[in-house]
Amino acid sequence: MTGDTAPLAWLVTHRHLLPRAGHALDVACGSGRHAVWLATLGFHVLAVDRSAAAIAGLSAHPLACAGWIDAQVRDLETGQRVIAADAYDVVVVTHYLHRPIFPQLVAALRPGGVLVYETFIAAQAARGKPTNPDFLLRPGELVELVRPLAILAEREGDFDGRMVASVVAQRRQAPAAAA
Numbered sequence: 740m741t742g743d744t745a746p747l748a749w750l751v752t753h754r755h756l757l758p759r760a761g762h763a764l765d766v767a768c769g770s771g772r773h774a775v776w777l778a779t780l781g782f783h784v785l786a787v788d789r790s791a792a793a794i795a796g797l798s799a800h801p802l803a804c805a806g807w808i809d810a811q812v813r814d815l816e817t818g819q820r821v822i823a824a825d826a827y828d829v830v831v832v833t834h835y836l837h838r839p840i841f842p843q844l845v846a847a848l849r850p851g852g853v854l855v856y857e858t859f860i861a862a863q864a865a866r867g868k869p870t871n872p873d874f875l876l877r878p879g880e881l882v883e884l885v886r887p888l889a890i891l892a893e894r895e896g897d898f899d900g901r902m903v904a905s906v907v908a909q910r911r912q913a914p915a916a917a918a
Contacts, residue, residue, distance in 0.1 A: 750833070832855070859902060
């Protein structure tokens, strides 16, 4: 995979922090590069995006045809619950920001599940798109938005020519029952 079809370097670099397999959610998946990568690792992936054209393209991918990827058109900005709770071992979100959806993202993780998130920070506006503050994180905001998840890795600044904030965060395991 190369260019826009390659998975985000932040995701690949932190593969060792992900479960070995399970169910994954690719939020605002676009062409599905992360869904495809996760499926090749053995995850069953739900990929959602509001673009019917993007979902149609991903639905034609051999991994979707084989049942590894379920690509669905979903509008994540309706204000309604559009993501199931306690359903995913991995949730991936890249270059998408809709602050009201964070409680759903956190709740979507099963105990031990991992959220991998990267998007633009306010400093990106000086370099070009996006420029709308609704789509740009304030300094330190991403870590606050993913609470109460445990932060496994984080960064903020200039990476790969983009001003971004990135996090890998995990839902804590449920405590073992006392005997």
